[in-house]
Amino acid sequence: MxxxxxxxxxxxxxxxxxxxxxWQALGAAGEAGRPDLEMPENETQCVEDTEFMTxxxxxxxxxxxxxxxxxGDTEYTSTSGETYTMSLTGTxxxxxxxRETFCQRCHDYADVAPRCWDCHVEPGGxxx
Amino acid sequence: MSEDRRTFLKExxxxxxxxxxxLPFVRxxxxxTQHGSEEEAQSSSQxxxxxxLEKCLNDEVRAVSAAACHREHxxxxxxxxxxxxxxxxxxxxxxxxxxxxxEHSPAEMxxxxxxxxxxxxTNPPCVRVCPTKATWKRESDGIVMMDQHRCIGCxxxxxxxxxxxxxxxxxxxxxxxxxxxxxxxxxxxPTRTKGVVEKCNFCAERLREGKQPACVEAVHAVAxxxxxxxxxxxxxxDSEVNRILGEKHTxxxxxxxxxxxxxxxxx
Numbered sequence: 485m486x487x488x489x490x491x492x493x494x495x496x497x498x499x500x501x502x503x504x505x506x507w508q509a510l511g512a513a514g515e516a517g518r519p520d521l522e523m524p525e526n527e528t529q530c531v532e533d534t535e536f537m538t539x540x541x542x543x544x545x546x547x548x549x550x551x552x553x554x555x556g557d558t559e560y561t562s563t564s565g566e567t568y569t570m571s572l573t574g575t576x577x578x579x580x581x582x583r584e585t586f587c588q589r590c591h592d593y594a595d596v597a598p599r600c601w602d603c604h605v606e607p608g609g610x611x612x
Numbered sequence: 613m614s615e616d617r618r619t620f621l622k623e624x625x626x627x628x629x630x631x632x633x634x635l636p637f638v639r640x641x642x643x644x645t646q647h648g649s650e651e652e653a654q655s656s657s658q659x660x661x662x663x664x665l666e667k668c669l670n671d672e673v674r675a676v677s678a679a680a681c682h683r684e685h686x687x688x689x690x691x692x693x694x695x696x697x698x699x700x701x702x703x704x705x706x707x708x709x710x711x712x713x714x715e716h717s718p719a720e721m722x723x724x725x726x727x728x729x730x731x732x733x734t735n736p737p738c739v740r741v742c743p744t745k746a747t748w749k750r751e752s753d754g755i756v757m758m759d760q761h762r763c764i765g766c767x768x769x770x771x772x773x774x775x776x777x778x779x780x781x782x783x784x785x786x787x788x789x790x791x792x793x794x795x796x797x798x799x800x801x802p803t804r805t806k807g808v809v810e811k812c813n814f815c816a817e818r819l820r821e822g823k824q825p826a827c828v829e830a831v832h833a834v835a836x837x838x839x840x841x842x843x844x845x846x847x848x849x850d851s852e853v854n855r856i857l858g859e860k861h862t863x864x865x866x867x868x869x870x871x872x873x874x875x876x877x878x879x
Binding site: 549553554556558573599602603604605607 | 686748750752757759760761797799800801802803804805816820
């Protein structure tokens with residue numbers, strides 16, 4: 485084996501090792517990813533479509549918060565024309581009634597820690 | 613010629629400086645007029661409360677009003693007076709109305725318990741000092757609201773309020789909320805968190821549903837408590853509060869400060 489081949493093999497080995505974080509993550513995202521969320525049993529339609537809710541529910545909640553707390557509005561009209569009462573514990577958690585298996589699982593996966601429940605009480609007076 | 617040019621430049625410089633000095637005054641004057649018009653716009657509707665001092669001498673009446681309020685809003689019961697949270701509570705007459713007593717006033721009058729709460733002032737000093745607009749006067753009904761999402765816990769509002777109506781959460785209040793037998797909190801009202809200021813909100817969440825404030829509802833259920841607290845709209849000439857204010861001798865707290873309290877006391 486010539487020196488040239490040995491060097492080339494070494495370079496390839498080093499490159500593969502150096503890229504370990506990249507290919508390891510690529511492999512893992514497919515299988516270990518995606519949290520298993522428990523969806524409401526008796527309701528199929530959220531206030532907006534699922535894609536929007538997944539990506540932007542936090543913006544919607546902020547919008548609701550400002551409308552209710554600061555403007556005193558209580559009704560939200562969705563893009564489909566339905567009206568809903570703007571309430572985290574009243575409307576959202578009426579269907580998504582298990583915080584652990586819905587909110588928390590995805591928040592853990594996304595590594596975010598929203599502080600909603602530092603103050604807001606889960607329906608029924610439960611705490612966490 | 614060069615002399616003229618020199619003088620011209622000097623004078624022009626002075627003129628610009630003079631204008632610059634004057635601008636803040638102009639802006640100040642504008643701000644004052646704008647503030648004035650804002651206040652006028654706010655007077656469209658104003659919730660108010662009338663407290664009957666004599667009926668509130670009944671210990672049970674005062675106790676049920678505070679209990680109902682604190683249950684409704686998940687107010688913690690913290691034994692240490694330095695840390696306690698109050699929305700509606702008792703103070704001595706001489707401390708509530710310091711300008712209504714003198715050294716010769718009878719002791720039983722000075723020591724008399726008086727129900728106190730946030731006055732939801734027409735011109736609230738707490739609102740003026742809040743750096744984040746976490747507290748503001750709601751234009752629709754005159755309630756001085758709190759937005760706990762925005763409160764940064766600076767306590768300027770507490771320093772500004774001449775009535776001591778605000779409490780600061782020095783510790784996590786959840787540990788001190790009275791639970792029922794199942795360990796659940798008395799209400800779904802959001803608790804507060806360590807580091808924010810809170811106070812009476814005139815039961816804005818109940819008014820939204822067309823109910824009376826919790827304290828008012830509670831005293832009416834007690835024998836002898838009917839009419840101890842009356843709640844209504846000051847802007848409505850036919851409201852019960854306006855009827856009482858028009859017929860009886862009422863006072864409000866520290867009127868000379870110009871805050872315009874909207875809680876009145878029948879003496």
